[in-house]
Amino acid sequence: MLRGQLFARKTVDQCIADSEVGGGMRRTLGAVQLTALGIGAIIGAGIFAAIGTAISGDAGHVGAGAAIVVSIVLAGVTSALAAITYSEFAAMIPISGSAYTYAYATLGELVAWIIGWDLILEYAVGNIAVAIGWAGCFDSLLRGLGVELPRWLVTDILTARHNPALLASVPHLGPIPLVFNLPAFGIVAIITWLLVIGTKETAWVNTLMVVIKVAIIGLFLVVGIAYVKPQQWSTPAFAPNGLAGISVGAAIIFFSYIGFDAVSTAAEEARNPQRDIPRGIIWSLIICTVLYVGIAFVLTGIIPWDKLNVPDPLAVALQYIHADWAAGVLALGAVAAMTSVLLVFQLGQARIFMSMARDGLLPPWAARLHPRYKTPHVTTIVTGIFVALFAAIAPIGVVLELTNIGTLFAFILVALGIIVLRRTDPKRPRPFRTPWVPLLPIVSILFCVYLIVSLPTLTKVRFVAWLVAGAVIYFLYSVRHSRVRREGEVGPRVGGEPA
Numbered sequence: 001m002l003r004g005q006l007f008a009r010k011t012v013d014q015c016i017a018d019s020e021v022g023g024g025m026r027r028t029l030g031a032v033q034l035t036a037l038g039i040g041a042i043i044g045a046g047i048f049a050a051i052g053t054a055i056s057g058d059a060g061h062v063g064a065g066a067a068i069v070v071s072i073v074l075a076g077v078t079s080a081l082a083a084i085t086y087s088e089f090a091a092m093i094p095i096s097g098s099a100y101t102y103a104y105a106t107l108g109e110l111v112a113w114i115i116g117w118d119l120i121l122e123y124a125v126g127n128i129a130v131a132i133g134w135a136g137c138f139d140s141l142l143r144g145l146g147v148e149l150p151r152w153l154v155t156d157i158l159t160a161r162h163n164p165a166l167l168a169s170v171p172h173l174g175p176i177p178l179v180f181n182l183p184a185f186g187i188v189a190i191i192t193w194l195l196v197i198g199t200k201e202t203a204w205v206n207t208l209m210v211v212i213k214v215a216i217i218g219l220f221l222v223v224g225i226a227y228v229k230p231q232q233w234s235t236p237a238f239a240p241n242g243l244a245g246i247s248v249g250a251a252i253i254f255f256s257y258i259g260f261d262a263v264s265t266a267a268e269e270a271r272n273p274q275r276d277i278p279r280g281i282i283w284s285l286i287i288c289t290v291l292y293v294g295i296a297f298v299l300t301g302i303i304p305w306d307k308l309n310v311p312d313p314l315a316v317a318l319q320y321i322h323a324d325w326a327a328g329v330l331a332l333g334a335v336a337a338m339t340s341v342l343l344v345f346q347l348g349q350a351r352i353f354m355s356m357a358r359d360g361l362l363p364p365w366a367a368r369l370h371p372r373y374k375t376p377h378v379t380t381i382v383t384g385i386f387v388a389l390f391a392a393i394a395p396i397g398v399v400l401e402l403t404n405i406g407t408l409f410a411f412i413l414v415a416l417g418i419i420v421l422r423r424t425d426p427k428r429p430r431p432f433r434t435p436w437v438p439l440l441p442i443v444s445i446l447f448c449v450y451l452i453v454s455l456p457t458l459t460k461v462r463f464v465a466w467l468v469a470g471a472v473i474y475f476l477y478s479v480r481h482s483r484v485r486r487e488g489e490v491g492p493r494v495g496g497e498p499a
Contacts, residue, residue: 007108008484010359012428015093015105018358026374029203029269031276031283036207037266038284040340041259041348043213045133047292048334052313054252055305057245061456063309064249066232066300067239069293071249076289078250078451079257081444082411083285084434085418087278090264091432094273097355098264098348099410104359106417106424109484110474115413116356117470121406121463122258123349124383127188127342129403131391132156134338135183140312141331153182156393184391191342192384195350196370196377209340214291216333219326220314221294227321228301240305251404251454256292258407259341260285265348274431346383353379360483361474401459402466408448409463415441415448 029037054071057063064071089102097104100119104112139154152160152170160167160179170177194205239246263280267273270280299308303317310316312334318327354376357366370377419438421428434440452460479485 005485006110006479008482009106009108010104010484012093012105012425014484015095015097015101018095026198027269027271028198029266029276030271031279033203033207034263034266034270034276034280035283035287036210037203037344037347038260038263038280039210039214039287040206041262041344042257042284042288043210043217043291044256044259044337044341045130046253046256046258047217047295048137048314048337049133049312050252050255051295051299052308052310052316054249055300055313056307056309057241057248061248061252062241062245063305064245065238065240065305067246068249068253068300068305069296070239070246071253072256072289072292072296074246074250074447075254075257075451076285076292078254078408078411078444078447079260079285080282080289081440081447082414083260083281085411085415085441085444086261086264087281087432088418088430088434089414090267090277090281091274092428092430094267094270094277095355097352098261099414100352101355102417103413104484106420107413109359109361109482111413112359113356113361113474113478114467114470115410116352116361117467117473118406118410119352120349121402121466122410123262123345123352124387126258126403127345127349127387128390128394130338130341130345131184131188131387132181132394134187134335134342135181135391137331137334137338138183138187141335144328144331149182152177152179155179156181158394179393181392185388187339187342188346188384188388188391191339191346192380192388194343195347195380195384196373196375198373198375206340206343209336209343212336213333213340216330216336217291217295219329219333220318221298223318223323223326224298224302224321228298230301232301232304247450247454251451253292254408254451255404257285257288258403259344260288261407261410262344262348265351268351278432346380346387349383350376350380353383358483360481360486361478401456402462405452405455405459405463406466408452411448412445415444 051068053061053063055063055065055068086099093101093105095101098119100112100116103115135154139149142149151166155166157177157179160170160177167177167179170179172178260281263284264277267277270276295314299314299317303320307320308316315327315330318324318330353362353366356362357364357379366379366382367376368378369375418434418441422437
């Protein structure tokens with residue numbers, strides 16, 4: 001009995017009916033804006049920072065060397081397979097919630113909760129790290145312009161405690177040192193305000209950021225290509241650590257692809273979701289893959305692969321060829337890149353919380369829409385406060401490692417969902433169909449498992465601990481408030497409560 005309740009499923013019709021309660025959200029986004037949302041979420045800290053570690057390695061990883069191109073293609077194929085399965089669900093169930101909603105309709109409530117909890121790693125927790133990275137790039141940009149912020153306003157308290165000289169210069173409020181990452185807090189506050197006032201306004205800001213960062217990447221390619229030395233791609237420099245280096249490089253660089261699934265969280269705000277959501281997902285992934293391959297070829301062609309274990313590898317490469325002016329401009333591109341990632345990820349997290357609250361797995365206040373702007377303002381503000389506070393006081397730590405494994409796990413569950421729904425509801429209209437089912441979803445799962453295996457053991461342990469914490473919340477609250485398993489409740493609610 002309990003097993004049947006834990007795996008109770010919502011029908012696709014129930015999912016769609018729930019999205020229409022209270023008049024629904026404003027449909028203002030077209031294919032171009034959705035593609036820009038995808039690019040905005042994908043191109044960020046990964047390609048501007050993580051690619052250096054993927055190429056050179058660090059104390060805990062071996063690097064791919066110039067074979068990072070192969071790693072990028074491997075990670076890209078993994079993402080492309082997942083994107084195809086996401087597209088079928090997004091077109092068939094065009095509502096907020098992404099993989100959480102898809103799992104609820106196919107694999108049942110417990111799996112849906114697991115994936116919803118899992119997606120917090122990709123969006124909210126990942127955004128803490130991105131906000132801290134954004135603050136570092138913004139600080140570098142200001143210093144390049146001759147503006148020097150006090151170090152205690154751009155540092156977290158834990159980092160400051162390991163720097164006695166800095167800690168001695170910090171002003172105190174009684175015994176409390178006033179160490180506070182102001183840029184990280186400030187950018188999250190601005191983005192939260194943008195997301196509350198409207199998705200259309202947010203989309204235009206994101207599109208502007210996307211144009212800037214793609215232009216900056218174009219600048220890197222144009223400037224760097226003249227200095228490429230093909231001999232740096234020769235054996236053994238091409239793959240100095242063999243298949244192991246390529247595999248680890250793919251697992252690390254996968255972070256550069258995270259975000260395309262955020263397009264599906266905006267499904268309720270798309271004008272023609274059945275057509276435009278798949279286009280937005282697939283086109284954003286194709287565009288980013290082409291740019292990544294170009295960056296990898298130029299980067300490894302102008303600087304030896306073992307010199308790239310740095311936080312800003314693209315800028316270091318430009319400095320290596322004495323294009324210092326271009327390295328300065330690149331800092332602007334990094335700021336724009338991370339701004340758009342923050343925008344799209346925070347947009348996605350609020351909508352996942354909203355979907356979970358609609359189903360009773362979170363408190364009903366999380367499902368409320370703003371009466372004027374028709375945005376999930378409560379969850380947007382709560383998420384913003386959480387991200388801003390931790391970004392202001394915490395170091396980056398291990399949150400990026402958790403983001404990769406969490407996203408890969410979500411991809412596995414979505415692929416399983418495609419196979420299950422083809423058997424349980426084969427006649428359901430599918431505006432976009434995943435080809436070669438079940439072969440393609442199975443291949444997608446195998447690729448994801450391969451990358452998970454390539455991640456450090458400690459990352460896997462932390463991920464399991466995260467899931468255990470989520471299970472505690474589920475069994476203490478969500479089990480008792482689930483709408484789907486509540487006797488007699490079959491229709492949509494008003495204001496988050498049963499009708």
